[in-house]
Amino acid sequence: MSENRLHIDWTACDGRGLCAELLSEILVEDEWGYPLARDGAVEPAVPRALQKNAKRAVDRCPALALRLVNS
Template identity: 50%
Template sequence: MSARPDAASPAASLHVDWTACDGRGLCAELLPEVLAADPWGYPVAAGPHPESGGEPGVGGAPGVGPAPWPRREGVAVPAAALPDARRAVRMCPRLALRLEGAGGDRRA
């Protein structure tokens, strides 16, 4: 018997094409449960940074601000956030977002 996926378990992975992203911050506005914007508008994973001791978006030193997105493999998107993630991918003005694992790799 398989376990039922809950709304918080990762259903997909969101990736940023850093050569295309110009830090407009729209993705963070559309997907606040998954992304936050750094001081320049570039996306960072929302929630505690793995090396911050639990501080949201902070990469080590207090007061420095959000750390750059450290993961090349993308950020986990829970099932409940998939509609918003798909919308963020579709609406990205630079087409810099890609969603993987939600029924196939897609830009929309």
Template identity: 65%
Template sequence: MSTLHVDWTRCDGHGLCAELLPEVLTRDEWGYPLARRADRSLDVAPGLEEHARRAVDLCPLLALRLR
């Protein structure tokens, strides 16, 4: 299973990642991504890895990584 990592020094709260990966992320009131799960993990299920890669590739500030 892959894990999504947010580089908070780069993230500017555009919110595109949460729109592309709503199963894993939601947004706070300023647009910054938050983990949707109660345990705050950013684990990406195998069936969602393609969507996670797309979110990483389209992040305007390159603030996401998939590990």
């Protein structure tokens, strides 16, 4: 079965770290406030249990820099 992954558009992200707060299970903030995947993936997988939180982070990103993609 395909799974959702979180795509971060680095050219749009303005590094306020909101997504790392909303999705702390998947993301951490780097020292400048930009989100990094805890597992080091470029597009970290979003477990089923976190789909809702991920959707919320996507909807709240002020720079529209987050997107859920299917792989």
